[in-house]
Amino acid sequence: MGRGGGGGGSHHSSHHSSSHTHHSSSSSYHSSRSSYSHSSRSNSNYRSNGSYGGGSSGGGCSGCFGTLVSMIFIFFAVGVAVFALAQRTGTELDIPFVNYFLIERSTANREPLPSAKCDPIDTWYQDDWGDWIDETGEEDALIKGLKYFYEKTGVQPYLWITGEDGQNYKYQETVEQLGEDRYKEMFGDDEGHVIIIFREYPNASSEYICTVTPGYDAETQVMDEQAREIVLDFIDYYYTDSEMNEGQFFGTAFEKAGDRIMMKQLSFRQMGIIAAVAVILVIGIVIVANIVKKRKIAVAKQKTLQAQEQAKQAKAVADQKKTDFDRKKYEDNLETQYVAVNCPNCGASNIKIRKTTVGYCDYCGTAIKVDQDGNVTISSGDQADT
Numbered sequence: 001m002g003r004g005g006g007g008g009g010s011h012h013s014s015h016h017s018s019s020h021t022h023h024s025s026s027s028s029y030h031s032s033r034s035s036y037s038h039s040s041r042s043n044s045n046y047r048s049n050g051s052y053g054g055g056s057s058g059g060g061c062s063g064c065f066g067t068l069v070s071m072i073f074i075f076f077a078v079g080v081a082v083f084a085l086a087q088r089t090g091t092e093l094d095i096p097f098v099n100y101f102l103i104e105r106s107t108a109n110r111e112p113l114p115s116a117k118c119d120p121i122d123t124w125y126q127d128d129w130g131d132w133i134d135e136t137g138e139e140d141a142l143i144k145g146l147k148y149f150y151e152k153t154g155v156q157p158y159l160w161i162t163g164e165d166g167q168n169y170k171y172q173e174t175v176e177q178l179g180e181d182r183y184k185e186m187f188g189d190d191e192g193h194v195i196i197i198f199r200e201y202p203n204a205s206s207e208y209i210c211t212v213t214p215g216y217d218a219e220t221q222v223m224d225e226q227a228r229e230i231v232l233d234f235i236d237y238y239y240t241d242s243e244m245n246e247g248q249f250f251g252t253a254f255e256k257a258g259d260r261i262m263m264k265q266l267s268f269r270q271m272g273i274i275a276a277v278a279v280i281l282v283i284g285i286v287i288v289a290n291i292v293k294k295r296k297i298a299v300a301k302q303k304t305l306q307a308q309e310q311a312k313q314a315k316a317v318a319d320q321k322k323t324d325f326d327r328k329k330y331e332d333n334l335e336t337q338y339v340a341v342n343c344p345n346c347g348a349s350n351i352k353i354r355k356t357t358v359g360y361c362d363y364c365g366t367a368i369k370v371d372q373d374g375n376v377t378i379s380s381g382d383q384a385d386t
Helices: 062-089 096-101 138-153 163-166 172-187 215-221 224-238 244-263 266-335
Strands: 028-030 033-040 125-126 156-161 193-200 207-214 338-341 351-353 358-359 367-370 376-378
Touching: 138 156, 138 207, 138 244, 138 367, 172 193, 172 207, 193 224, 207 215, 207 224, 224 244, 338 367, 351 358, 351 367
Parallel strands: 125 156, 156 193
Antiparallel strands: 028 033, 033 207, 193 207, 338 351, 358 367, 367 376
């Protein structure tokens, strides 16, 4: 026998007529216990991709900086939309990592069931087909996982893989009743166990149904609705793993379920809030960093302009000083070329005439020529040399 190929399926049960949106599931109490069932069918691609369907219906739900913000927002929005849609419609994506992420999360604090409330038995499973758990090592892997679940939760599991007789238990209600009857038959008033019935429909492309029926003590202290959903989700997830044999598939599912049930996690809503806050923080940090960067650039530019203006002013002052210095130097040099002479005609004194030029007496108008050595003569020309 064993798992067939394909993926797709439905997951449903009831619980005092109340429903929950995860995988379009619900659950119901029967006397002191409640059964939680899960049916799945598969297509030709995998043993089962665990996609859920059927059951109760659910509804769907400038520049580098601008590009970065847009990418963050789009990635976050698409991720939230995909997970929200998958959660509300019970649809599993054909992406292993995503499917694992969508397994019911444990958001409650749970303590193991006290040993006094569960009287363990030596039998851990029943394979009506006789060939589901038949290869070497399959039984060891299965029992190892069941015992691990018991050690973690204090609730002893019993796996029943129904055979041909299971054809009378094709529907949710009949499988749940089968779980009730079998529980009473096996455990009587011991309410610390949980029975998991797994039935794969013969010749139905790996369509199967699975139900979880805990005792009252097991349910009220450990195996609540969320814990049962975790068990079903892990069974459905590892049912799709073609690398595992049947014993490994069930054993691993129970090990992982035991760990998750006893570990409090953030809910999808809490994770969404944290992710949203993180995105907002990232966007805020990017915005602030961009503002600070622009501010620094503006300040640096302003300082550069101020420095350029100061350098320009300093250069103008230096140029002016050089001009004044050159003029003064010229005037001083020019001043050394003048000599004070007496008019040889009228005797007037302190007449300043530059050497090698002809000047005029301020009193008599005589043209006076001064040579390089400062000697004075009356010029014969009508005008002075300049």
